[in-house]
Amino acid sequence: MDEQRLGDVIDDHCIKCRRVTNHSIVSLVDDHAAKVRCRTCYHDHDYRHEQAPPSKKELKRMELEAQAALAAGEQVESPLGEEVSVPAEVMAELKSKSGHA
Numbered sequence: 001m002d003e004q005r006l007g008d009v010i011d012d013h014c015i016k017c018r019r020v021t022n023h024s025i026v027s028l029v030d031d032h033a034a035k036v037r038c039r040t041c042y043h044d045h046d047y048r049h050e051q052a053p054p055s056k057k058e059l060k061r062m063e064l065e066a067q068a069a070l071a072a073g074e075q076v077e078s079p080l081g082e083e084v085s086v087p088a089e090v091m092a093e094l095k096s097k098s099g100h101a
């Protein structure tokens with residue numbers, strides 16, 4: 001177990017430098033780095049475990065998935081043909097309720 005302390009220098013991904021750089025720990029939660037400061041550009045940010053933030057493409061995909069989940073859960077009245085994943089049985093039920101019978 002390597003205990004982390006304030007001021008310790010650790011590697012992390014800096015979004016400003018867009019690469020892994022040296023960071024100082026500026027905030028600890030449960031003895032783990034919570035916030036760090038880039039030693040290159042002095043930008044403070046949450047410790048991200050050396051992970052690059054999701055790309056715009058990934059963000060877009062997550063947004064679409066969230067929208068689909070919302071559509072499936074709450075507003076099931078989305079028109080057919082739209083790119084939302086509404087379960088077939090829900091659609092069938094909707095049709096039978098509001099259908100042209």
Ligand SMILES: [Zn+2]
Pocket residue numbers: 014015016017018021038039040041042043
């Ligand atoms: Zn930086």
